[in-house]
Amino acid sequence: MSVLATPSEVCVNTETKLPPTPDKKCGYLIDMDGVIYRGNKLIPGSDYFIQSLLEKEIPFLFLTNNSQRSRCDVVLKLANLGINVEIEHIFTCSISTARFLASQKPSGSAYVIGDAGLLTALHDHGYAINDTNPDYVVVGEGRLINFEVLEKGLQLIMDGAKLIATNLDPNCPIDGGIRPGCGSIVAFLETASNRKALSLGKPSPIMMRMARKELDLRTEEVTMIGDTMDTDILGGLQMGYRTVLVYSGSTQPHDLDQYPYAPSLAIPSLKDLITEL
Numbered sequence: 114m115s116v117l118a119t120p121s122e123v124c125v126n127t128e129t130k131l132p133p134t135p136d137k138k139c140g141y142l143i144d145m146d147g148v149i150y151r152g153n154k155l156i157p158g159s160d161y162f163i164q165s166l167l168e169k170e171i172p173f174l175f176l177t178n179n180s181q182r183s184r185c186d187v188v189l190k191l192a193n194l195g196i197n198v199e200i201e202h203i204f205t206c207s208i209s210t211a212r213f214l215a216s217q218k219p220s221g222s223a224y225v226i227g228d229a230g231l232l233t234a235l236h237d238h239g240y241a242i243n244d245t246n247p248d249y250v251v252v253g254e255g256r257l258i259n260f261e262v263l264e265k266g267l268q269l270i271m272d273g274a275k276l277i278a279t280n281l282d283p284n285c286p287i288d289g290g291i292r293p294g295c296g297s298i299v300a301f302l303e304t305a306s307n308r309k310a311l312s313l314g315k316p317s318p319i320m321m322r323m324a325r326k327e328l329d330l331r332t333e334e335v336t337m338i339g340d341t342m343d344t345d346i347l348g349g350l351q352m353g354y355r356t357v358l359v360y361s362g363s364t365q366p367h368d369l370d371q372y373p374y375a376p377s378l379a380i381p382s383l384k385d386l387i388t389e390l
Contacts, residue, residue: 140172147340147362158384178280180253181228206314207234227253280314316348
């Protein structure tokens, strides 16, 4: 397979191993915000990459730490951007959280600090919402979270509920800036309760392994594509996946010196990966 760009254009392979050859079975785990779109704007070329995957029947999943949207919501957002996929192509941290909790304590209950996407995933996996004596306090993103909700969650944790985080992202990008993310809310509860949360979003190996199994691929057949070093790339590296960093989102070339690890490949945007297919 040809190299996608010259060293003068982008950061090229940082490993001696080349990208998978065309005749090798492979699949992709693909971050969304910063890779497919920024806010409500499509990143040029990302739609062509996804269309190529569909046409060639290459397995892939969109892998997101956004717990607010259900899979149907994500499919609609992508459709509005001109990318038509099925709900089976969507794998969120809410799904990994709900699936893990259902495997640990079937038909359990949770007090939820978060939005509809998280509630839907928990309901789909047999979980009831409980604000009296829940098994877990589950934290996701939410625009309507207030101190009363946090105070209630804290009391339930002190009474014995286990603290679960859908992800530990400290903030979320929005048009014109950022807002506090799930990690900020979790940090509040961890500090107040002196308990540590279990995170089930990227880079958690629990979520990364679940996603690989969804693709029905072996470790060496999976490529993780993302724009964030400490979630997408770190999560992929920890699992032994090939990793591709795109500079269309949060991480830029000058940021790489801050990290003691590097992606397998770094490229300007997803369109630069189309020739690989």
